[in-house]
Amino acid sequence: MSLEKPSRDTELDVGATEDGLDYDALADLLGGHVLDREEHVNAEGFVIRPDEVQDVLSTLRQEVGFDHLSCVTAQEYDDRYESIYHLRKYADPTQELSVVVPSPKDDPHNESAARVYDTADWHEREAYDLVGIEYDDHPDLRRILLPETWQGHPLSQDYNQDQPQIVPLRENANPLQDDHRSEDDPDTMFVNIGPHHPATHGVLHVETVLDGEQIASLEPDIGYLHRCEEQMCQQGTYRHQIMPYPDRWDYISAGILNEWAYARAAEDLADIEVPEYAQIIRTMSAEMCRIAAHMLALATFALDVFGDFTAVFQYGIRDREIVQNLLEDLTGQRLMFNYLRLGGVAWDLPEPREEYFEKVRDFLDGLPHKLEEYHDLVTGNEIFQMRCVDTGVLSRDQVKQYGATGPVARGSGVDYDLRRDDPYGYYDELDWDVVTEQGGDNFSRVLVRMREVEESARIISQCVDLLEDWPEDDREIQANVPRTLRPDPDKEVYRAVEGAKGELGIYIRSDGTDKPARFKIRSPCFSNLQTLPEMSQGEYIPDMIASLGSLDIVLGEVDR
Amino acid sequence: MQSAPLPETLANLLGFDPNSTPVMIVMSLIGAALIGTLMMTNTALAGPWAKRKITAAFTDRIAVNRIGPFGLFIIVADAVRLLSKELIVPEGVDRPAWDLAPLVIASTALLGFAVIPMGNGIQLADPEVGLAYVFATASMASVGLVMAGYASNNKYSFLGGLRAVAQNVAYEIPLILTGASVVIFAGSLQMSEIVAAQQQSLIGPLPSWYAFVNPFAFVLFLIANLAEVGRNPFDIPEAPTEIVAGYQTEYSSVYFVLVYLGEFIHIFLGGAIIATIFLGGPAGPVLPGIVWFMIKIWGVFLFTQWARSAVPRVRIDQLIEIGWKGMLVLSLANLLLTAVIVGVIA
Numbered sequence: 001m002s003l004e005k006p007s008r009d010t011e012l013d014v015g016a017t018e019d020g021l022d023y024d025a026l027a028d029l030l031g032g033h034v035l036d037r038e039e040h041v042n043a044e045g046f047v048i049r050p051d052e053v054q055d056v057l058s059t060l061r062q063e064v065g066f067d068h069l070s071c072v073t074a075q076e077y078d079d080r081y082e083s084i085y086h087l088r089k090y091a092d093p094t095q096e097l098s099v100v101v102p103s104p105k106d107d108p109h110n111e112s113a114a115r116v117y118d119t120a121d122w123h124e125r126e127a128y129d130l131v132g133i134e135y136d137d138h139p140d141l142r143r144i145l146l147p148e149t150w151q152g153h154p155l156s157q158d159y160n161q162d163q164p165q166i167v168p169l170r171e172n173a174n175p176l177q178d179d180h181r182s183e184d185d186p187d188t189m190f191v192n193i194g195p196h197h198p199a200t201h202g203v204l205h206v207e208t209v210l211d212g213e214q215i216a217s218l219e220p221d222i223g224y225l226h227r228c229e230e231q232m233c234q235q236g237t238y239r240h241q242i243m244p245y246p247d248r249w250d251y252i253s254a255g256i257l258n259e260w261a262y263a264r265a266a267e268d269l270a271d272i273e274v275p276e277y278a279q280i281i282r283t284m285s286a287e288m289c290r291i292a293a294h295m296l297a298l299a300t301f302a303l304d305v306f307g308d309f310t311a312v313f314q315y316g317i318r319d320r321e322i323v324q325n326l327l328e329d330l331t332g333q334r335l336m337f338n339y340l341r342l343g344g345v346a347w348d349l350p351e352p353r354e355e356y357f358e359k360v361r362d363f364l365d366g367l368p369h370k371l372e373e374y375h376d377l378v379t380g381n382e383i384f385q386m387r388c389v390d391t392g393v394l395s396r397d398q399v400k401q402y403g404a405t406g407p408v409a410r411g412s413g414v415d416y417d418l419r420r421d422d423p424y425g426y427y428d429e430l431d432w433d434v435v436t437e438q439g440g441d442n443f444s445r446v447l448v449r450m451r452e453v454e455e456s457a458r459i460i461s462q463c464v465d466l467l468e469d470w471p472e473d474d475r476e477i478q479a480n481v482p483r484t485l486r487p488d489p490d491k492e493v494y495r496a497v498e499g500a501k502g503e504l505g506i507y508i509r510s511d512g513t514d515k516p517a518r519f520k521i522r523s524p525c526f527s528n529l530q531t532l533p534e535m536s537q538g539e540y541i542p543d544m545i546a547s548l549g550s551l552d553i554v555l556g557e558v559d560r
Numbered sequence: 561m562q563s564a565p566l567p568e569t570l571a572n573l574l575g576f577d578p579n580s581t582p583v584m585i586v587m588s589l590i591g592a593a594l595i596g597t598l599m600m601t602n603t604a605l606a607g608p609w610a611k612r613k614i615t616a617a618f619t620d621r622i623a624v625n626r627i628g629p630f631g632l633f634i635i636v637a638d639a640v641r642l643l644s645k646e647l648i649v650p651e652g653v654d655r656p657a658w659d660l661a662p663l664v665i666a667s668t669a670l671l672g673f674a675v676i677p678m679g680n681g682i683q684l685a686d687p688e689v690g691l692a693y694v695f696a697t698a699s700m701a702s703v704g705l706v707m708a709g710y711a712s713n714n715k716y717s718f719l720g721g722l723r724a725v726a727q728n729v730a731y732e733i734p735l736i737l738t739g740a741s742v743v744i745f746a747g748s749l750q751m752s753e754i755v756a757a758q759q760q761s762l763i764g765p766l767p768s769w770y771a772f773v774n775p776f777a778f779v780l781f782l783i784a785n786l787a788e789v790g791r792n793p794f795d796i797p798e799a800p801t802e803i804v805a806g807y808q809t810e811y812s813s814v815y816f817v818l819v820y821l822g823e824f825i826h827i828f829l830g831g832a833i834i835a836t837i838f839l840g841g842p843a844g845p846v847l848p849g850i851v852w853f854m855i856k857i858w859g860v861f862l863f864t865q866w867a868r869s870a871v872p873r874v875r876i877d878q879l880i881e882i883g884w885k886g887m888l889v890l891s892l893a894n895l896l897l898t899a900v901i902v903g904v905i906a
Contacts, residue, residue: 191715199801213719213876304801307792307873314619383793383872541719542802542875 021095026064030056041268041493043096045084050103053111054137057085057099061116065089066097067400069117070496071522073507074127076156081108081133085120086494086507086522090400090414093422093503098494103133112138119403122530130155130230145223145559155231188216195224199304199545202555206532208544215536215544220529225559233519238266238485239342242519247336249523250557253292253324254500256285256331259340264424265495265506266342270487275476276426277467278344283426284463285330285339287456288323293500294407294449294456295320297552301446302378304549305387312378319370322363329356343479349467357464364457364464371450379447388443392535392547395440402534403527406502407452408551411445413438418498430462442543442550449552484514494522501525501552521560525553565683566591591684592674598682599673602854603824605635610858611865618869647813654711661711661807662815664704665822672697672829675751679842679849683752690751691743694833695736698788701826702728705797708819709807720806723876724790724797730883731787731794734891738781741891741898742770742837755841771838777894778838782863784887785830787879790823792868796876831860 016022023044027034030046033056038045048056060066066087073084085099103110112135113120124135125144132153135141143150147167152159189210194200203224209216229245236242246258260282267274274282299316306312324334329350331339339346350356378384394404399412409416417434419427435451437444489512496505502524511517528551536544567587571578578584609624609632616623624631649658675690677683687693702725709721743749746757762768771778787794798806808819835841835856842849874882 189715198804302872305872307795307799307801308868309619310792311619311869314621318620377870381872383874386878387872387875540875540877542799542873545802 016092016095021097023097026060026097029063030059033059038098038100038492040098041491042495043086043098045098045100045492047100047102050101050110051136053085053099053101053113054115057087057113057116060087060097060099065091066095067091068093069113069119069123069403070503071494071505071507071520072113072120072123072127073494073518073520074131074133074155075509075518075520076105076131078157080105081131083110083124083127083133084492084494084507085113086505090409090416093416093418093496096494098492108133110135112136112141114138117403118401119527119530122526126526129153132156143223145226147223154228187211193541194221199548201300201549201553204529204548204553204555204558206544206548208541210541213540215539215541218533218536218544220532222526222529222555222558225555227560229560230519230521233262233521234516237514238270238487238516239481239483239514242266242516243340243342244336244338247338248556249521249560250293250500250504250525250554251335252296252500252554253320253327253335254289254554255335255337256282256289256327256339257293257497257499258504259337260286260425261495261497261499261504261506263340263342264497265493265508266485268495269491269493269508269510270342270481270485272343272479272481274343274479277470277475278477278479279426280463280466280470281345281349281477282340283430284460284467285327285337285345286425287459287463288327288330289337290456290500291453291460292320292323292327294453295323297407297449297500298374298378298446301442301546301549301552304545305384312374315370315373315377322366326356326360326363329359341478341481342485343481344477348475348477353468357468360460360464364461367453367457371453374450379443379450385443387542388441388446388546388550389439390441390443391539391543392442392550393440394531394535398531398534399440402531404502404531405524405527406499407445407448408502408528408531410434410436411448411550412440418496418503422496424497426463426466427459430459432458432462442546445550445552486510486512486514488512496522499524501554501557502528504557523557523560525551525555525557526560529553529558565686566594566681567684569681588684595673595678595682595684596670598678599670599825599828602857603828604821607824607828607861608638608820609635610861614862614865615869618866642817643814645813645816647815648810650713650810652713653810654713657707658711658810659815661704661708662811662818662822664707665701666818666825667822668697668700668704669822669825669829671700673832676832676836677752677755677841678832678853679851682850686750686752688748688750691739691749691754691837694751694829695732695739698826698829698833699728699732701822702732704822705807708811712807712810714810716803716805716809717807719803720797720799720809723799723803724807726876726880727787727790727794727796727883730880731784731887734780734883734887735784735788737888737891737895738777738784739833739837741774741777741895744895744898744902745770745773751836751841754837755843758840759843767840767843769838769840769843774894774898777891777898780887780891780894781834781838782860784891785834785860786864786867787883789827789830789864791827791864793871793874794879795868795873796879799873827861827864828857830864831857834860 033048033052034046036047068088068090070088071086075082080102083101088096101110110133112124124138127133128141129143129145191208191210193208194205195203205221206218207221208218233242233245246262247255249258295316299313302312328334331337394412396412396414399409399414413436415436420434432455435448437448487510492509494507496503504524505522507520508516509518535547567584568578570587571583576583612623624634627633627637672694674684675693705724706721709717746754758769760768762772790797811819839856842853844852
């Protein structure tokens with residue numbers, strides 16, 4: 001059964017024991033590199049010197065098997081800057097380690113990790129952009145979310161939040177140069193795909209150099225939808241004011257999945273135990289969100305490959321509408337659910353309960369037939385296969401290098417799903433499978449999503465059975481949580497859940513007040529989008545568009 | 561069935577001498593205006609409305625239903641909306657090519673209708689090279705596409721224009737070769753002859769339409785025609801999700817209307833050619849010829865919309881491959897086979 005974890009590579013298991021990681025063994029391995037050890041809620045943090053980052057990380061990667069750099073968190077303290085590299089293993093994400101790299105306040109410099117993990121490239125650019133830490137030996141240290149001409153680093157302490165900044169258009173490169181060729185190769189043509197383009201599904205700008213119709217090189221330019229989500233969360237109180245924001249990251253109806261990411265991190269930080277009944281409701285509603293999100297992913301992918309608002313797109317929207325209605329009945333909202341609370345959910349299932357269960361079951365019963373229809377119309381179509389099989393191929397190693405997760409990783413045969421590997425909610429009590437496909441191409445990613453819809457349906461149906469039989473006097477939807485939540489000072493936690501697009505992680509540092517001192521979002525789309533150049537190099541424009549569609553990014557989550 | 565071309569009929573009807581040249585010139589112009597109006601009514605008025613309704617039916621929607629019965633008055637609203645939009649002329653466009661392109665695209669396709677026998681004597685002219693003339697006018701649209709693509713000073717338009725040429729060259733040859741196989745059957749390029757040759761019975765009540773006589777050629781022609789008019793799976797020159805709108809990216813207002821109209825006329829011309837050389841032209845029981853002819857054109861239109869709704873788009877390299885390695889070989893084989901069969905039997 002695929003719920004069992006794949007067997008681990010034994011020689012890479014330094015410090016791995018039955019009760020979790022033995023950090024002493026790891027510290028011994030790193031020897032003098034470890035200056036100090038910190039306790040984080042999720043893992044230990046090893047403090048290392050800023051000029052030994054590459055040494056330490058490559059040792060950890062090669063000898064301990066930390067092949068997944070999940071996130072890079074940067075922050076400024078009163079006396080120092082700090083970068084935290086959150087490491088975990090694809091084979092077992094509960095084995096975690098935080099590598100903490102302090103750098104001096106007056107001249108924050110760090111060695112870059114981009115030579116060890118490709119994914120660090122963008123993560124460090126973001127850290128540089130928002131916090132202002134310089135990463136030495138970084139391949140391309142530029143701003144990533146803010147415009148090139150931005151002054152200051154918004155999350156640093158001396159940044160003036162009240163000073164408006166104007167970014168004039170003339171400061172950007174002229175997209176219509178007289179000579180339509182790139183300078184180093186006269187046979188190529190530079191094309192801006194986006195930020196306003198029918199296929200970018202939002203405001204993504206892909207700077208593309210074409211050789212004929214083939215892609216010579218491309219670079220995604222993000223940040224058009226940057227709304228300072230991290231900072232907004234830092235200014236909200238834990239108890240109520242942060243929860244509405246996650247709905248706005250991956251806004252393609254994956255709201256509850258996102259809320260859960262925050263809920264999980266904050267509950268671990270404040271030691272809140274969620275009642276079982278609420279966990280089942282969470283699990284059910286989260287899976288409904290996943291179905292809705294995957295339906296839309298399928299519909300828009302079909303839009304990209306079929307080329308117009310055709311039948312498949314409309315069918316996808318039509319069927320998503322049913323889930324959307326179920327979610328509306330449950331949460332009162334169609335898009336910004338704001339349904340989870342710290343310690344539980346906002347309210348119980350809608351009354352009459354039987355009617356609601358009936359509706360959910362009707363939807364689940366109709367689903368297999370609908371999926372068959374999609375398979376007939378989409379995956380069974382020869383032209384569709386011609387377009388999608390063996391295009392946009394992403395190998396297993398590339399997936400790990402770029403920290404890709406979710407259906408993108410599973411489409412490349414990386415058996416990684418936090419619902420099973422780092423269980424939360426009620427998932428480990430239920431019977432379902434993690435879906436993987438070996439192809440690594442656009443077709444596999446579509447198949448993974450379609451099969452995941454089936455698995456989500458299985459989960460929902462088991463949840464409905466459980467909820468229906470739940471004793472009436474035991475329907476506890478909310479744990480006892482203080483009205484004003486003040487977690488103990490200087491606690492740090494990094495927790496992730498399996499969002500619709502992959503590993504959605506939240507890092508929170510508390511400072512004893514009712515607001516987080518640092519709130520960092522690890523967006524799965526951000527890491528997944530990084531793989532686009534690898535997938536599309538040398539392919540035709542239509543394949544690049546298809547790959548982009550199969551990555552299923554949401555710009556609200558990429559840019560935050 | 562054989563009837564005099566339209567100008568002659570008109571002259572006789574109005575009591576003028578059909579042998580005098582000035583009279584015939586005037587009558588030809590009147591006839592051209594009549595046929596033009598008829599086709600424009602179909603393409604510009606009914607076409608966009610029907611397209612909306614047909615696509616909606618395929619995609620499980622309702623489409624226009626608010627203005628007038630069945631939303632029919634949306635046509636008026638559309639006309640006002642499109643014509644009152646600002647005509648934006650982008651910086652650096654190559655005029656007058658940029659201004660001429662929409663005219664070329666729209667008018668060339670319309671020319672083709674001159675030789676199509678639509679039944680009830682509606683045929684402007686019936687030259688001996690009728691079929692060659694139709695193919696010639698239909699392919700002239702490519703010139704307009706290249707003009708639009710190149711003159712727009714936009715990389716997407718440029719790519720779209722080049723794609724259009726590559727596609728039209730790759731598919732026009734199979735199209736014409738398949739048309740030639742019909743010519744071998746009919747023994748004539750003259751449209752009225754081709755129609756007349758399809759009137760006998762093949763088996764029982766089944767007429768000897770070339771779609772029944774040679775279904776292989778019919779299928780080939782239908783597919784090549786999809787590429788010719790640029791509908792899925794071959795809507796590469798526009799490919800909205802890839803190159804925005806291809807050659808028409810920079811056109812707005814009246815120019816956009818003309819480009820769009822040109823496309824519709826092109827689809828209808830494709831339908832008219834198919835109806836004439838494969839579906840017996842205006843032939844059919846009970847109803848008048850012109851009605852049958854329109855039904856057949858709309859049938860082809862329905863087919864293109866169906867393909868558009870249900871079939872994914874192929875990639876440009878795959879399109880070229882299908883064209884040169886598949887369609888061309890098959891259409892040559894079809895031509896040879898037809899020639900051999902006709903040579904041996906007849």
